[in-house]
Amino acid sequence: MDTGGRCCGGGGAAAGLEEEAAQREREWEEAAQAVAYDSCTWPPPIVAVCGPGKSGKSAFSRLLLNTLIVRYRNAGYLDIDVGQPEFTPGFVSLHVLEEQTKDLTILYLRNPKRCFFLGYVCAKRNPKLLLTYIFDLYDYFLKEFYRFHEVDNPMKSAIPLVINTSGWIKGPGLHVLPEMLKYVSPTHVIRVSTTVERKNLPCGTFWMNEFDESPPVNLFEIHAAHNSPRHLLVKKEARIIRELRLIAYFRQCLPRDFNVFCLNDLIQGFASIHPFQLRLSKIHVIDLHCQVSSTDAHRFLNGTIVGLSTSASPPLSIESSTPCCIGLGFIKDVEISEDCIHFITPVSHKLVEKVDIIFQSCIAVPSCLLQVSGILSDVTERLLKI
The missing domain is CATH 3.40.50.300 (P-loop containing nucleotide triphosphate hydrolases)
Known part of the structure; x- marks a missing residue:
């Protein structure tokens, strides 16, 4: 009888939640x-x-x-x-x-x-x-x-x-x-x-x-859609959603008929992409948040997500020279000695050829991208375990 009572109570609670959702x-x-x-x-x-x-x-x-x-x-x-x-x-x-x-x-x-x-x-x-x-x-x-x-x-x-x-x-x-x-x-x-x-x-x-x-x-x-106190997983869920959007964005670099059934498929797919190459000496690196000095900016690009822009893009305003962005890029490798930067992006080749501005960021990189960048730092290993 007790079990039956609890079941009825559970059913009533479920019905109440459904009615609240409908309302x-x-x-x-x-x-x-x-x-x-x-x-x-x-x-x-x-x-x-x-x-x-x-x-x-x-x-x-x-x-x-x-x-x-x-x-x-x-x-x-x-x-x-x-x-x-x-x-x-x-x-x-x-x-x-x-x-x-x-x-x-x-x-x-x-x-x-x-x-x-x-x-x-x-x-x-x-x-x-x-x-x-x-x-x-x-x-x-x-x-x-x-x-x-x-x-x-x-x-x-x-x-x-x-x-x-x-x-x-x-x-x-x-x-x-x-x-x-x-x-x-x-x-x-x-x-x-x-x-x-x-x-x-x-x-x-x-x-x-x-x-x-x-x-x-x-x-x-x-x-609110879920009218209850925020739980402890909110921040983690927000990070996961950001990661999914970033993966979907860079997934556009792969052929439309490229099948993805698991994380390894994504890693192999991203690793197979032939990256774009630009000369470092022609790239102006902008740090919007003053994290590093301009002379050290290039060495901090490897394995990061950056904003891509061109000096021909319209400026932000009369008061600011910050240009519009044309897309995101993921820096796979930076070869300072060879004056070369390798990155992947779904932005068209025609637009990439005009890129001469890169914005640094603090955006967390999805693990499936980090694993193809060749970075073996402590920071990377820590991110992969999250």
Whole structure:
């Protein structure tokens, strides 16, 4: 009898969880519909999705994108979550999407309209640079995609924008968010919250002060996808997701018909790629976070993921000469004596030939890439055991 009672109780709990999940799904769909089909449908909405990490911001952003695409045909996506970027690993990026995402659980790769390389997974190293990236991408969106003088041409008229923010709720991350919101002045802000109040962002329009004269904002509050305290594996899961996105990115270097059934297949595949070669003397190495001196920069490139750029790329802004990024590269080998650098990248050969700028990074390298780089340092061995 006791066992039966416990089973019934377990079944009731499971039913309760299913009902709660269904309620959350309805809440999310209603919020997305309210934003897309607001009584004020012109100009198109500019929406910031905010909340703590692992609360479902990215999933809701994609649901909202799907809804907006039905309404407006196209939708912009400004991804400023450098720790968990949705479509392009390693970047702060601007995308324009024309098709709905059918499965919100699949990791997608997309080519951005414009992107910048930060080289770190959080804001604490250089919050000022991150904000500069965000402001530039937003200004670029306004100039290229938020135009009102061509309303008769659906391919060129204004489109909505969804901004996927990071999950930082304290420290430099919390400094970046209100500064971004002040600059953008979104029409809508979605606040995703959990039941653990100390894990949430402040309530209301926390980024404004009483003297602000910003336009009114529509504030929506929705509950997190998994409305429970964050568990101890969150950071580990975030690292795994970043690694999967990076593997998927460099998987594009392999033939489409190359079958991958296990880790060894990936290692062998990456090892078989004929790397690009560039002369070191023609490469300008930029360290965005001042980790090493410029004279020692080359020796620290081996076995790292870097951002690739060209001096012909448009600069960040009048105040900064940092150019846009064209893709990621993995440095397999650096031969200083032969003035040569060997790296793999899915970027086209035509663009690689123009690369003369490399951005260093602190991004953790997936083990399947490290094992083909020929590095036998203590750091590498430690990373392989994680």
